Structures are given as C-alpha cells and as structure tokens.
Amino acid sequence: MHRSASRLTRVLACAAVPVILTVAGCSSDSGKESGSDGGKKPNSSSSSKPSGKPSATLEKAAFATLPDPCKAVQGGTIDTLVPEAKDKNGSATKSNDLASRASCSWNGLDEDGLKGSQYRWLSISFFRYDSHASLGSANKRAEEQYNKQVELSKASEGAQNVKAEAAGGIGDQGTSVVYSVKKDVDFFNTTIVARAQNVVVTLDYNGAAYEGAGAPDQAKLLQDAIAAAKEAVASIDAANKQQPEQPKSEQPQSPQPAQ
Numbered sequence: 001m002h003r004s005a006s007r008l009t010r011v012l013a014c015a016a017v018p019v020i021l022t023v024a025g026c027s028s029d030s031g032k033e034s035g036s037d038g039g040k041k042p043n044s045s046s047s048s049k050p051s052g053k054p055s056a057t058l059e060k061a062a063f064a065t066l067p068d069p070c071k072a073v074q075g076g077t078i079d080t081l082v083p084e085a086k087d088k089n090g091s092a093t094k095s096n097d098l099a100s101r102a103s104c105s106w107n108g109l110d111e112d113g114l115k116g117s118q119y120r121w122l123s124i125s126f127f128r129y130d131s132h133a134s135l136g137s138a139n140k141r142a143e144e145q146y147n148k149q150v151e152l153s154k155a156s157e158g159a160q161n162v163k164a165e166a167a168g169g170i171g172d173q174g175t176s177v178v179y180s181v182k183k184d185v186d187f188f189n190t191t192i193v194a195r196a197q198n199v200v201v202t203l204d205y206n207g208a209a210y211e212g213a214g215a216p217d218q219a220k221l222l223q224d225a226i227a228a229a230k231e232a233v234a235s236i237d238a239a240n241k242q243q244p245e246q247p248k249s250e251q252p253q254s255p256q257p258a259q
Contacts, residue, residue, distance in 0.1 A: 061131055063196070066100075069104035073232060082122050083120065084108040129141040129199075159180075160180050167194070
C-alpha cells in the first residue's frame with residue numbers, strides 16, 4: 001500500500017512539470033522503480049544534458065508600424081497624378097488590423113471641353129510582417145509577399161502586353177509591371193511593388209482617355225508611379241522614427257514617500 005501511494009505521488013509530480021523535464025527526470029525515476037538499473041541512482045551527467053538544440057532567435061522586425069496610407073504621398077503628388085481628384089484626402093480601405101495592412105485610393109476625371117477627358121486612378125497598399133517561430137523572419141515573410149504581389153500583377157485579368165522589370169532605388173527591392181486592359185476604352189496600368197525590410201508596398205496607377213482625348217503617355221505614367229512609390233517607401237521610415245527622449249532634468253520625478 002505504501003509502495004503504491006509513493007509511486008502515484010511521483011507520477012502526479014511528473015505530470016505537473018514541462019515535457020522537456022518529464023523526459024529527463026521522470027523516465028529515469030520509473031527505471032529505478034522497475035529495478036532496471038539495479039537500484040542505482042541515475043547518472044547525473046547524462047540526465048542534465050539538453051534534450052535538443054535551442055531554436056535560433058529570429059530577427060526583430062525593423063518596422064513596428066505603418067504610415068497612414070492616405071498621407072503616404074504629398075498633396076502635390078496627388079495633384080500631379082490625379083488631377084481633379086474627387087477627394088484629395090483619399091479613400092481609406094477598412095482594415096481590422098491597421099498595424100499589418102492598410103491602403104488608400106484616389107480617382108478623378110479631368111475634363112477639358114472639346115479636347116476630351118482624362119481619367120486617373122491611384123491606389124497605395126502596405127503589408128507589414130513580424131517574425132514568427134513557425135513562419136520565419138519578418139524580412140523573409142515580406143519577401144515572399146513581395147514576390148507574390150509581382151506575380152499577381154503580371155497575371156491581372158485582361159492584361160495585355162505585360163512588361164515587368166526591376167525598379168531600382170525603391171527600398172530593398174522594386175519591380176514595375178506595365179500593361180494595358182481593353183474595356184470601353186484602353187486603360188494603361190502601372191504597378192510598382194517595393195519592399196522595405198519587413199514592409200511591402202504595392203502602388204497601382206492607371207489612366208484612360210475619354211471623348212476623343214489623346215491616350216495617356218505610358219512612359220509618363222511609369223515615371224510618376226515610381227516617384228510616388230519612393231515617397232510611400234520613405235513614409236514607412238518616417239512613421240517609425242522614435243520621438244526624442246526628454247532631457248533628464250525635464251523628466252517627471254517619482255513621488256517621495258511620506259516621512
């Protein structure tokens with residue numbers, strides 16, 4: 001009876017400790033109970049050995065927050081890219097996690113009487129990633145998203161004459177994808193996908209001409225899109241800059257205990 005109670009106590013004690021300790025400590029105790037080691041104490045040097053190699057520490061994400069997508073480019077840039085924008089402040093897309101994904105868009109129709117009208121649409125999206133033990137480092141996850149966005153842009157529905165090439169000077173990686181889509185009129189599309197460490201920026205910019213206006217200049221659309229993408233990438237760094245610390249003399253003092 002005493003032997004059974006003693007064994008139950010040891011079993012419950014083993015169940016209450018982490019698994020890694022259960023393997024090292026409780027298994028050797030059960031061996032003693034069964035007499036497999038002849039009643040000798042387990043070798044302390046072998047029982048203290050780690051059960052496995054420690055996992056590598058993942059890098060900390062470079063950027064912890066995202067900029068306001070509707071303020072990621074300057075007002076003057078919006079005036080240039082989207083003349084006569086319906087709302088110069090942009091229209092933000094709803095998100096339940098603004099620290100990880102956010103986007104904003106603008107559109108406008110610039111009418112010029114008998115010369116016709118020019119339509120422009122601009123969208124800026126941000127995706128931010130953290131390091132995750134089972135998914136990988138923040139930068140690796142962002143790079144995977146970057147490659148995915150490039151491929152999605154090249155496979156856009158109805159895309160014709162697709163041309164993708166590297167776009168230097170935009171973050172750590174940059175690619176431009178240019179194509180046209182035939183609707184009621186020809187739409188000329190430019191997508192810039194860029195990665196700044198653990199954040200991916202996707203900028204879509206397209207234009208079309210109505211009522212006899214001349215077709216948009218694709219080279220100019222690309223030039224303007226690259227300039228706006230650089231602003232958007234720069235806004236990530238600006239949003240993550242820490243506020244300067246107060247001088248020690250200005251920091252609030254802790255209250256002194258009453259005498």
